[in-house]
Amino acid sequence: MTKKAIVFDNSGTLIERFRVIKDVSTGELITHINSLNLIDSFLNAALVVLQFNTNCLKGLDPNTLISDFVIENNIDFDISYYSTDVSKEEITAILEKDTAIIKDITDTFPLLKERVPNMELCNGSAVIIDIAEERIAYTITSAGQLFSGVKETIAKLQDNDIDVFIASGDRSAAIKRLADITGVPEGHAFATASTHRKAEIVANLQEKGYKVMMVGDGPNDILAFKQADSAVLTTEQKDGDFPDKLKNYADFVIGDISEVLQIDF
Structure with missing residues (x-):
């Protein structure tokens, strides 16, 4: 499997x-x-x-x-x-x-x-x-603030034997706290990850035998989108600006984080 x-x-x-x-x-x-x-x-x-x-x-x-x-x-x-x-x-x-x-x-x-x-x-x-x-x-x-349903979505993914990771450009202490809040193992949370680093994280998981979905909302996610087996653009950030170049790299576009549960990848 x-x-x-x-x-x-x-x-x-x-x-x-x-x-x-x-x-x-x-x-x-x-x-x-x-x-x-x-x-x-x-x-x-x-x-x-x-x-x-x-x-x-x-x-x-x-x-x-x-x-x-x-x-x-x-x-x-x-x-x-x-x-x-x-x-x-x-x-x-x-x-x-x-x-x-x-x-x-x-x-x-x-x-x-x-x-x-x-x-x-x-x-x-x-x-x-x-x-x-x-x-x-x-x-x-x-x-x-966490979007509604984030904790529940992550818990359901983990219950379905899908390993959850975070790759973010934000500072280390903030991402460690986010991992604590959401139940993501600390070793699965990568902080201050640049555009290239996010793609490397996806590639490293693939080398370990994973099929990988990348979920993001910005141009700093494009390289990871290209590397991933499935790329998901989330538009839940209502004041977000989602340029066409970003949409072009996405296999799926969702408006609520819980919708990842419905995507088969």
């Missing part, structure tokens, strides 16, 4: 996401734009996930440089998505000389709390680096 596995993206797939983006240059707070689409609008940009709990920023001098905070506290980061190849060393060099401040992150907190008063998961903070201009162009803070 063929082993089966489902790999879920997190934000917009298992979690209804809410994010606030700050334009560092203008101070504008943005809630209606998908950060991945924003990156795709640049010729050279990268989404950099900062590996820390945002609560630790509340007691800091708001004028502290983000670069100083990252360096002095040895904060790790990962490149989750990009419109052009860039190394971690290149990002480090940009961060070290950038002038964005902690306030550029914490300014998003009140609006995010207003939008998600009962947040189940704080995905944390990230920055969008304009590689060409060598600066932090935007800060992003996000949080979310």
Whole structure:
């Protein structure tokens, strides 16, 4: 009997996401734009996930440089998505000389709390680096709540001997908590997974004899869609922007996460 596995993206797939983006240059707070689409609008940009709990920023001098905070506290980061190849060393060099401040992150907190008063998961903070201009162009803070039926869907999949995995671009602590909440084994949850890493995770499972379904909602899932035996685009994130190129790679389009139970793969 063929082993089966489902790999879920997190934000917009298992979690209804809410994010606030700050334009560092203008101070504008943005809630209606998908950060991945924003990156795709640049010729050279990268989404950099900062590996820390945002609560630790509340007691800091708001004028502290983000670069100083990252360096002095040895904060790790990962490149989750990009419109052009860039190394971690290149990002480090940009961060070290950038002038964005902690306030550029914490300014998003009140609006995010207003939008998600009962947040189940704080995905944390990230920055969008304009590689060409060598600066932090935007800060992003996000949080979310499980879509209705997620826990039940995962439990039914597991009852049907389908192994469940999570591959997400979000920070490690958030994905560990998500695994705890949903009953996914911690070893099956992969954080700060880039577009290429998601495809590798699918390929590695296939090499182990699994038939794999990938479930996602964004352009960072396209390579995994192409690699998987079945690709499922979920549109449950109502404010999502699903470009045709994404739909073209999907074998199925669903509006509710529980619909994966009806797909034979």
